[in-house]
Amino acid sequence: MNNIKRYLQSKVIIPLCVQVVLTIYVVSALQLAPPIVNRMLSESSFPFVIFLIATPAAIKLLFDGVKEVKTEISEGKEIVYVRKSIKPLLIVLIMAVFILLFELLGFSILAPLYVFFFMLVYDDRPEKIVKKISYSLLVAIVVYVMYVFAFDIRFPEIWR
Amino acid sequence: MDQILQILSGTLVVLQPLALLYLFVGFFIGIIFGALPGLTSMLAIVLLLPMTYTMPMTYALIMCMGVYMSGIYSGSITAITISIPGAPSALMTCMEGHPLMKKGQGAKAIGHATIGSAIGGSIGALLLIFVSPLALKLALKIRTPGKFSLILFALIVIVIVEKKRTKAIISMAFGIILSTVGMDPLKSVSRFTFGNPNLIEGIDLTTLIIGAFAISELFAQATVNNTEYSKMTSAANSIKFKRKDFFPPLKEMKEIGFLTYIKSAFTGYLIGVLPGAGASMAGFVSYVEAKRTSKHPERFGKGAIDGLVASETANNAMCGGALVPMLALGIPGDGTTAIILGVLMVYGVVPGPNLLVKQMAVIAPMYMALLISAGILLPLSLFLFGPYYLKIVRINRLVLYSGIALIAILGVFAATYSVFQMGVALVIGVVMYYFKKQKYPNVPFILAVILGPLCEQYLRTSLTLSSGNPMVFITNFDSLFFILLTIAFVILLPRANRRSEALEKERNRENCKC
Numbered sequence: 001m002n003n004i005k006r007y008l009q010s011k012v013i014i015p016l017c018v019q020v021v022l023t024i025y026v027v028s029a030l031q032l033a034p035p036i037v038n039r040m041l042s043e044s045s046f047p048f049v050i051f052l053i054a055t056p057a058a059i060k061l062l063f064d065g066v067k068e069v070k071t072e073i074s075e076g077k078e079i080v081y082v083r084k085s086i087k088p089l090l091i092v093l094i095m096a097v098f099i100l101l102f103e104l105l106g107f108s109i110l111a112p113l114y115v116f117f118f119m120l121v122y123d124d125r126p127e128k129i130v131k132k133i134s135y136s137l138l139v140a141i142v143v144y145v146m147y148v149f150a151f152d153i154r155f156p157e158i159w160r
Numbered sequence: 161m162d163q164i165l166q167i168l169s170g171t172l173v174v175l176q177p178l179a180l181l182y183l184f185v186g187f188f189i190g191i192i193f194g195a196l197p198g199l200t201s202m203l204a205i206v207l208l209l210p211m212t213y214t215m216p217m218t219y220a221l222i223m224c225m226g227v228y229m230s231g232i233y234s235g236s237i238t239a240i241t242i243s244i245p246g247a248p249s250a251l252m253t254c255m256e257g258h259p260l261m262k263k264g265q266g267a268k269a270i271g272h273a274t275i276g277s278a279i280g281g282s283i284g285a286l287l288l289i290f291v292s293p294l295a296l297k298l299a300l301k302i303r304t305p306g307k308f309s310l311i312l313f314a315l316i317v318i319v320i321v322e323k324k325r326t327k328a329i330i331s332m333a334f335g336i337i338l339s340t341v342g343m344d345p346l347k348s349v350s351r352f353t354f355g356n357p358n359l360i361e362g363i364d365l366t367t368l369i370i371g372a373f374a375i376s377e378l379f380a381q382a383t384v385n386n387t388e389y390s391k392m393t394s395a396a397n398s399i400k401f402k403r404k405d406f407f408p409p410l411k412e413m414k415e416i417g418f419l420t421y422i423k424s425a426f427t428g429y430l431i432g433v434l435p436g437a438g439a440s441m442a443g444f445v446s447y448v449e450a451k452r453t454s455k456h457p458e459r460f461g462k463g464a465i466d467g468l469v470a471s472e473t474a475n476n477a478m479c480g481g482a483l484v485p486m487l488a489l490g491i492p493g494d495g496t497t498a499i500i501l502g503v504l505m506v507y508g509v510v511p512g513p514n515l516l517v518k519q520m521a522v523i524a525p526m527y528m529a530l531l532i533s534a535g536i537l538l539p540l541s542l543f544l545f546g547p548y549y550l551k552i553v554r555i556n557r558l559v560l561y562s563g564i565a566l567i568a569i570l571g572v573f574a575a576t577y578s579v580f581q582m583g584v585a586l587v588i589g590v591v592m593y594y595f596k597k598q599k600y601p602n603v604p605f606i607l608a609v610i611l612g613p614l615c616e617q618y619l620r621t622s623l624t625l626s627s628g629n630p631m632v633f634i635t636n637f638d639s640l641f642f643i644l645l646t647i648a649f650v651i652l653l654p655r656a657n658r659r660s661e662a663l664e665k666e667r668n669r670e671n672c673k674c
Contacts, residue, residue, distance in 0.1 A: 047337075091379055135559050139559060
């Protein structure tokens with residue numbers, strides 16, 4: 001069980017995911033048409049070629065990853081659990097929430113909050129909150145002026 | 161004659177106050193993004209891309225040229241002062257510049273880097289102006305099968321120049337997969353939309369570029385410890401240089417030799433023409449050549465000014481070279497020119513021979529902007545702002561990255577007016593973040609996004625015209641030429657790569673001994 005856990009690393013998982021994506025890609029392409037129809041290339045031909053080129057590369061990377069882990073196990077290397085930073089995950093969450101609420105709440109409400117939470121995540125300690133709030137407002141105003149007045153972009157607003 | 165007149169009128173366009181303002185804005189954005197570790201001139205153009213939608217194209221291109229030239233140059237500032245290359249192209253500058261800084265000659269090293277960059281950038285821009293008519297004549301001879309073989313050549317070379325070739329193939333495949341989403345280029349069939357009407361028009365180029373380069377970088381920067389970053393950059397904050405310290409003595413420039421400047425500029429330019437090679441390779445090859453021909457190779461790695469100058473001259477000369485295949489053939493020379501190509505595409509301009517024939521008036525100011533950007537490096541950096549460049553790292557990192565985060569995500573909305581595309585950019589950003597962590601190169605991705613659809617279109621059109629006969633790629637002389645060129649590169653480039661890797665290892669060993 002512990003050994004299986006050791007295989008769950010990016011160097012194994014990423015090529016595996018790539019292979020899955022490539023398979024879905026080629027299957028959905030082939031559902032459209034065979035690669036050659038009446039001696040002519042169809043809409044699935046190019047995706048099929050990409051699949052043929054990328055699959056050996058993905059398999060090689062997968063084998064390389066598995067081989068590396070096997071070597072680690074055979075050498076009896078201890079698993080070093082490095083505490084991974086959750087900051088990238090928090091950034092994804094902030095962005096996802098911003099995107100989901102953007103049309104509903106609009107720029108003026110969301111943008112300063114978005115910038116503020118970004119600053120909180122980027123900083124090591126949640127300190128100087130008042131300074132962060134003022135910077136967030138300032139950044140939101142500058143970006144609004146730049147986009148709306150200089151480049152004539154219309155953002156959604158709650159009152160619109 | 162016609163071209164000379166158009167170049168002259170292009171000069172007049174760039175010299176208009178508004179155009180100069182855009183050039184200077186671009187120049188300073190490039191300086192800031194190039195000097196700050198983690199930010200690059202490519203990211204600066206990525207963020208500017210949605211803003212260019214409402215600008216006249218000429219001004220957008222002028223601004224991009226300012227960013228491009230100054231962004232490559234300013235990577236040397238932090239490379240010299242705090243030993244962190246602001247841009248990857250400044251790696252060799254770091255090797256020689258930081259030891260000089262430790263000896264108290266940091267300002268002089270920046271001065272040498274500025275002069276080298278200005279000379280290299282100017283020669284590169286001049287070669288671009290004078291060589292593009294020749295490139296145009298050649299480009300006009302290329303027909304559809306030849307265009308396919310040329311793109312194939314570019315894609316293969318991009319993979320070969322990368323150290324991790326298998327990963328480069330995956331990165332490229334991912335780019336092509338994303339670029340094939342939407343309507344088929346030749347038939348009215350939608351592909352890979354999985355029933356989602358939002359995907360019928362495909363994934364917007366801006367969404368792809370911002371997701372892959374800006375958003376993924378924001379995730380990567382979140383893992384950087386803010387206190388440690390402040391400590392690293394505090395060294396630069398404490399340095400105080402006077403203006404006169406930036407002027408290198410004439411004796412040293414004579415010692416470096418006129419030939420080093422010229423040779424490095426030509427090397428950088430030629431490497432720029434090669435698709436996918438980029439500024440880092442230009443700097444590296446020139447550095448190795450400077451070491452090979454130096455009277456004092458033992459000084460390299462300990463503060464050799466000729467090594468620093470060779471690297472800086474070459475990486476700025478590369479800018480002119482990288483624009484040649486982009487404008488004449490629609491094949492970008494590096495990641496930044498790929499995004500500049502994106503700017504052209506936003507305006508519906510298709511690069512290629514026709515662009516240089518029919519729309520030279522649009523392109524001429526861009527040539528001149530590149531030349532002027534290289535020219536103004538000297539007065540702006542040496543006479544005016546040199547001491548202030550060192551303070552760029554003082555910019556509050558939290559404010560900067562939070563601002564970039566807002567500009568990036570709003571940029572997608574500004575370009576597409578679609579919340580769905582904002583979500584797609586986020587997903588692409590997450591995938592590219594994991595790719596980046598596992599050292600999958602990102603230049604093949606962006607070039608695949610741009611060249612993939614063209615590659616498919618030319619392949620299918622060629623085979624349709626030849627009734628499905630693949631011999632069309634061999635029987636056409638232009639196509640055969642590129643196929644033979646591809647074979648030659650496949651054989652020769654890995655050898656050159658191995659040699660440069662061996663030299664790099666040797667250099668690292670020497671550094672360890674020191």
